[in-house]
Amino acid sequence: xxxxVEKFGGSCLKDDEALKNAAQIIRQTVEEGYDVVAVVxxxxxxxxxxxTKARRLHKEPAKRELDVxxxxxxxxxxxxxxxxxxAAGIDCVSLLGWQAGVRTNRxxxxxxxxxxxxxxIRRELSKKHVVVVAGFQGIADSMDxxxxxxxxxxxxxxxxxAAxxxxxxxxYSVIDGIYTADPMEFPQAVxxxxxxxxxxxxxxxxxxxxxxxxxxxxxxxxxxxxxxxSAFSDAPGTVIREEADMxxxxxxxxTKKSDVARIRLNGIENRAxxxxxxxGLLARENIDVDMILQADSEDGNKADIVFTVDEAQxxxxxxxxQKHYAGANTIVCDKNVAKVSVVGLGMQSHHGVIKAxxxxxxxxxxxxxxxxxxxxxxxxxxxxxxxxxxxxxIHRLVIGKTEA
Numbered sequence: 001x002x003x004x005v006e007k008f009g010g011s012c013l014k015d016d017e018a019l020k021n022a023a024q025i026i027r028q029t030v031e032e033g034y035d036v037v038a039v040v041x042x043x044x045x046x047x048x049x050x051x052t053k054a055r056r057l058h059k060e061p062a063k064r065e066l067d068v069x070x071x072x073x074x075x076x077x078x079x080x081x082x083x084x085x086x087a088a089g090i091d092c093v094s095l096l097g098w099q100a101g102v103r104t105n106r107x108x109x110x111x112x113x114x115x116x117x118x119x120x121i122r123r124e125l126s127k128k129h130v131v132v133v134a135g136f137q138g139i140a141d142s143m144d145x146x147x148x149x150x151x152x153x154x155x156x157x158x159x160x161x162a163a164x165x166x167x168x169x170x171x172y173s174v175i176d177g178i179y180t181a182d183p184m185e186f187p188q189a190v191x192x193x194x195x196x197x198x199x200x201x202x203x204x205x206x207x208x209x210x211x212x213x214x215x216x217x218x219x220x221x222x223x224x225x226x227x228x229x230s231a232f233s234d235a236p237g238t239v240i241r242e243e244a245d246m247x248x249x250x251x252x253x254x255t256k257k258s259d260v261a262r263i264r265l266n267g268i269e270n271r272a273x274x275x276x277x278x279x280g281l282l283a284r285e286n287i288d289v290d291m292i293l294q295a296d297s298e299d300g301n302k303a304d305i306v307f308t309v310d311e312a313q314x315x316x317x318x319x320x321x322q323k324h325y326a327g328a329n330t331i332v333c334d335k336n337v338a339k340v341s342v343v344g345l346g347m348q349s350h351h352g353v354i355k356a357x358x359x360x361x362x363x364x365x366x367x368x369x370x371x372x373x374x375x376x377x378x379x380x381x382x383x384x385x386x387x388x389x390x391x392x393x394i395h396r397l398v399i400g401k402t403e404a
Contacts, residue, residue, distance in 0.1 A: 001034045002166065003034065003125070004167055005036075005037045005038075005164070005169045006036060006037070006038050006039070007038070007154060008039070009153070009173045009174075010042050010043055012173060012232075013043050013081065019081055023085045026090065037121060039157040039160065040081055040153065041153040042074050046076075047070055050070055053069075064108050064144060067147045071096075071097070071137040073136075077134070079094050091127070091128060095134070096134050097137035097139065097156065098145070100131075100134075101118050103138060103139060104140055108144075111146035116160060117163075121164065135154075151212030154171060154215035157171065158219045158224055162222035162224050170229060171226060172229060172230065175210055175228075175230060177230075185388065186391065186395060189395070191238065192252060194241065195252060197220035201220065202341075203252065206339070206343060206377065207256050223242060228240070252343050252344045252345070254394050255340070256339070258384060260311055260337060261314035262307075262337050262381060263306070263309060263331065263332070264306045264334075266329045266330045266331075269302065270296055274303075279307075281324055282309075282321075287313045287316060288313070290309065292307040294306075308337075318333050337382065338387035339379055340381075340390045340394070341377050341378065342398070343376060344377075359397070360396070363393065366382055368380050369383070
């Protein structure tokens with residue numbers, strides 16, 4: 001048999017019973033004849049608690065030290081799960097990210113994997129050990145501990161699966177698959193049997209929290225099949241792969257991203273190189289800009305530029321623009337917005353679906369603040385208070401008509 005990588009989220013490891021449950025899942029996979037590499041997140045809300053404690057000591061801790069602090073959660077959890085496996089009679093060993101061969105760049109807090117050397121893992125597997133790897137972490141060439149950002153354990157799992165040429169990477173959470181909307185908020189949501197890499201990447205980027213978008217990007221690049229399933233149910237999950245049977249559904253999901261902010265620069269001088277001046281400044285500080293709109297004045301001399309960023313970076317973006325760019329009459333930041341996105345194959349070539357989305361929001365009297373589209377998605381910025389109604393209306397009036 002081959003190798004299976006099984007990743008367990010923090011909610012699947014939150015207490016002793018959950019750890020024992022994860023150990024039994026791994027044991028079953030071993031009994032089926034597979035070698036198993038388990039990747040773990042920190043238990044429950046441990047990462048948040050570690051950060052909170054650090055910020056009680058210092059308002060702005062050094063990012064390097066925060067990475068050392070945050071990586072402790074996965075280290076503890078990996079050892080706890082290894083102890084639970086040993087109690088279940090499974091030979092096993094825990095490894096930190098660097099011991100598992102995870103190399104990264106030196107961008108603390110959101111490092112990227114640059115290389116995987118799985119030699120130590122292969123040695124342990126040859127001894128018939130289950131290898132439990134602390135996710136979310138790696139080591140830079142400078143020998144500094146790094147973390148991979150929120151959801152980084154998914155990235156660890158997929159990267160290891162690629163390096164080990166695993167048969168599949170299973171992602172366990174409390175939800176048993178990918179749905180057309182958040183099943184916790186919308187009971188009418190439909191679970192998908194399969195999703196293509198490209199569609200899943202859009203869903204993950206646009207707010208589906210079951211899977212990290214960088215993990216999907218890696219899976220696509222190295223053709224690693226992923227199954228998203230529940231750790232507390234035997235129900236089949238959702239498989240993510242290159243060629244997916246999308247069940248004849250044009251729309252695969254409706255997502256909500258609440259942690260966004262809309263920034264408006266009014267009265268910008270309308271000249272060549274202006275956009276580069278503004279967005280180059282933000283890019284140099286690693287502030288990711290998403291949707292962008294520009295409206296010119298009647299005489300063409302001035303323009304208003306509106307764009308969205310992650311809410312966590314909004315204040316930094318505004319401060320940078322105010323400090324380094326004086327070309328705007330006013331700079332306004334609105335954090336009371338949300339991005340609702342409709343994701344599916346061929347969105348731009350199916351005008352009837354786009355029309356139906358706008359019709360659904362019109363019937364609910366929901367104002368659209370910004371619009372952007374691609375072949376795979378239609379994204380709309382609305383007032384945060386309207387986001388859930390928007391998803392409900394789209395799901396009811398659009399997805400329900402395109403399932404057949």
